[in-house]
Amino acid sequence: MTMPNEAAALLRSNRRRRRIRRWVAIGTIPLTLAALLFVGKLLSMYAFAHQSITAYVVDDFAGSEASARGQEFLNWFEPYKAPFNVGTALGGAEQLPEARTQLEEALDLATGLEVCGVRINLALVVERMGDAARADGDGAGAAELYGEALTITIETPEACRSKQAQLQSPDPQRDMADSLDGTADRLKQKQQEEEQQQQPQPQPGEKEQPSEDKLKGLQDKLEQGTQERDQQQGDDQGGSGTEKPW
Known part of the structure; x- marks a missing residue:
């Protein structure tokens, strides 16, 4: 009677261990998938970055942009890199406003x-x-x-x-x-x-406008000339009475 009982107990123990291992394996599936996704994302980031740089060097700006946009998906690591590489590629293709937008986004993330x-x-x-x-x-x-x-x-x-x-x-x-x-x-x-x-340039034949200092000097001379003329007229009126030209 003892041997059958021990065998049955051993069998139940083995079943319990197998059940535990099975649940442990099921429980680690998400962690395993996350680890694989992590490694895959790292490798893809490096691959896309390398492709983007290589295409840019040979002036394949469209290819460079396409590779850089591959970095945008699940962009956890160095998030500024995707818009930076996209903006650089767009700049090389002379799509300047779009390039500026991407690089400004990269600057906010850097x-x-x-x-x-x-x-x-x-x-x-x-x-x-x-x-x-x-x-x-x-x-x-x-x-x-x-x-x-x-x-x-x-x-x-x-x-x-x-x-x-x-x-x-x-x-x-x-x-x-x-x-x-x-x-x-x-x-x-x-x-x-x-x-x-942008500074206004004088047109050909157009006289340069006198400055305020020059205008004031001319006005002072005119006033002085008027005073001298009036004085001369006063002196002449005491003589011949003929107005002299001024």
Whole structure:
């Protein structure tokens, strides 16, 4: 009687263990799927980023944009990267207003040294918008856009000139400090040129209007001449009575 009871108890114990293992396996399915999704998302982010950069280098801006938009789905890691890469690709394709919108979104999402590359590209896109406005004959609009691009550049944090920022640069071949300085100098010159163009220029044959100081000097001379004439007339009336020309 003892052996059958022990066998039955062992059988029940094995069944219980199998049931527990089965429920443990079922319970870990969500965690396993989440882990797989996490790894897959990481790999896809790197793949899309690589494809976007590679396409941009060969001037395939449409392909670069398409790859960058692949980063938008479940964009948990570095959320600024997707709009940054999309905006950069659109800028290369001369879709400047759309590029500006994407880069401004990236700037809102960026933190720390991430803002450095975003600000540099945003300033360049706005500068090119100013160039386009100037080419269309809109000097006032160009000057305004140059001013906006200059503000974006000047407000770039000083930390973006550091070695750590350079290590995180989206373009290691481009020195961030040199880019910021060169962009600022170029924008100041362009803005000044456009502002000078907006100043009214005298038309050919048009006489220059005298300044207030010149007008006052002329008035003083006229008053002095009138006084001298009146004095001479008074003196002449005591003589021949003939009015002399003045």
